[in-house]
Structures are given as structure tokens and as C-alpha cells.
Amino acid sequence: MPNNRTFTMIKPDAFEDGNTGAILAAIEKAGFKLVSAKLTKLTKKQAGDFYAAHAQRPFYEDLCKYMSSGPILAAILEKQNAVEEFRNLIGATDPKNAAEGTIRKRFAKSIEANAIHGSDSDSAALTEGNFFFSSLEQF
Ligand code: IDP
Ligand code: MG
Numbered sequence: 531m532p533n534n535r536t537f538t539m540i541k542p543d544a545f546e547d548g549n550t551g552a553i554l555a556a557i558e559k560a561g562f563k564l565v566s567a568k569l570t571k572l573t574k575k576q577a578g579d580f581y582a583a584h585a586q587r588p589f590y591e592d593l594c595k596y597m598s599s600g601p602i603l604a605a606i607l608e609k610q611n612a613v614e615e616f617r618n619l620i621g622a623t624d625p626k627n628a629a630e631g632t633i634r635k636r637f638a639k640s641i642e643a644n645a646i647h648g649s650d651s652d653s654a655a656l657t658e659g660n661f662f663f664s665s666l667e668q669f
Contacts, residue, residue, distance in 0.1 A: 535565060536612040536649045537658040538620075542600035543643035550603055553646060556633055557607065560619050565606040566663040574598040580661060589642065596642055604662040606655075613655055616648045 538557070540550050558564075572580065577597035584590050609615055621632025625644055628635040638644035649655035659668065 533652045534610055534612050535606055535608050535659065536616045536655045537647075537662075538605050538607055538616065538649075539647040540603040540605075541643065541645055541647060542596065542602055543639055544637050544645040545601050545603060547637070549637050549645065553633055553637060554603075556636075557619070560609075560615070562607040562609045562612070562616065562619075565608050566659070566668050567603065567605040568662060568667075569601055569603050570662070571601045572598045580658070592642060606659045606663060606668060613649055613652055617650065620646050620648045 540553050544550065544553060574594050577594040578585075578590075581590065581593055581597070584593065587593075607616065619633060621628030621634040623634075623644060624641040625634045625638035626641075628638065633646050634644050637646070649658050
């Protein structure tokens with residue numbers, strides 16, 4: 531995937547709260563185009579595989595439970611400098627530290643239930659997009 535793509539998930543808390551539409555609107559308003567999108571639900575094992583890089587962190591077990599607790603909206607997004615621009619749009623991991631107007635400031639409940647995921651590098655964007663979508667599903 532070139533560096534004009536990133537991967538996101540609208541997490542279970544934001545989906546459950548009915549914020550999926552508002553979050554997608556903010557994403558499109560910021561100039562991102564949808565390349566792929568899927569409403570799905572991870573098993574705990576799949577959540578563990580997705581977040582394998584965090585396996586040694588103290589919050590890993592809780593994170594896997596939370597990320598498999600309900601439906602998520604997974605998507606690949608396109609924009610110039612997508613990874614960095616999208617991290618700016620979503621804001622800091624902990625909503626207490628997220629800048630005004632960011633998606634996490636607006637919609638996150640806590641450092642764990644923080645509404646949305648954004649890839650942290652081009653290589654993560656590629657791996658994470660391919661975790662959810664076949665090449666035929668990537669427009
Ligand atoms: P990021 O999503 O902003 O890139 P990461 O450090 O990659 O943050 O952590 C992945 C996810 O794990 C976070 O989005 C959040 O849901 C959860 N998480 C991160 N740090 C903590 C913590 O200290 N306590 C509980 N959950 C956390
Ligand atoms: Mg991360």
C-alpha cells in the first residue's frame with residue numbers, strides 16, 4: 531500500500547453509542563476517501579492477533595476483550611500523507627490529552643475505549659488493511 535493510505539476501525543464503544551455516522555462524516559470532511567469498508571466483529575483471538583505487538587503490555591488482555599465486545603467498522607482510507615494526517619485527525623490515545631476537535635476528543639470515553647484506531651506507519655497500514663480486506667475489496 532502506498533503512503534497515501536491508512537487503516538482505521540471505529541471501535542465497539544463508538545459503534546454502540548451510535549457515533550459511526552458522525553465519525554465517518556468527520557473523516558470524509560477531512561478529505562479522506564473510502565477505499566474499503568466493512569462492519570464486522572472480531573473474536574478475542576482475532577483481536578489478540580491484530581494487537582499482537584502489544585502482547586507484553588499490561589492492558590493487552592483487557593484490550594482484546596474490549597475490541598471483541600461488539601461490532602466494529604473497519605476501513606481503508608486514502609489521502610495524501612494519510613497515516614500522519616489521520617493520526618492528527620483522531621488525536622492522542624488518551625482523550626484527556628486529545629486536542630479540541632479531534633475524533634477522540636469528541637467521542638472517546640477513556641484511554642481504552644477511545645472510539646477509533648489509526649495505523650501508526652505505512653507498513654502497519656498495509657498489514658492492518660490486509661488483515662481485514664482481500665485485494666478484491668480494496669478500491
Ligand atoms: P493508539 O491506538 O493511539 O495507536 P496504542 O498505544 O497503539 O495507541 O494502543 C492501542 C490501543 O490500546 C489504544 O488505542 C487503546 O484502545 C488501548 N490502550 C493503549 N494504552 C492503554 C492504557 O494505558 N490502558 C488501557 N488501554 C490502553
Ligand atoms: Mg497504535
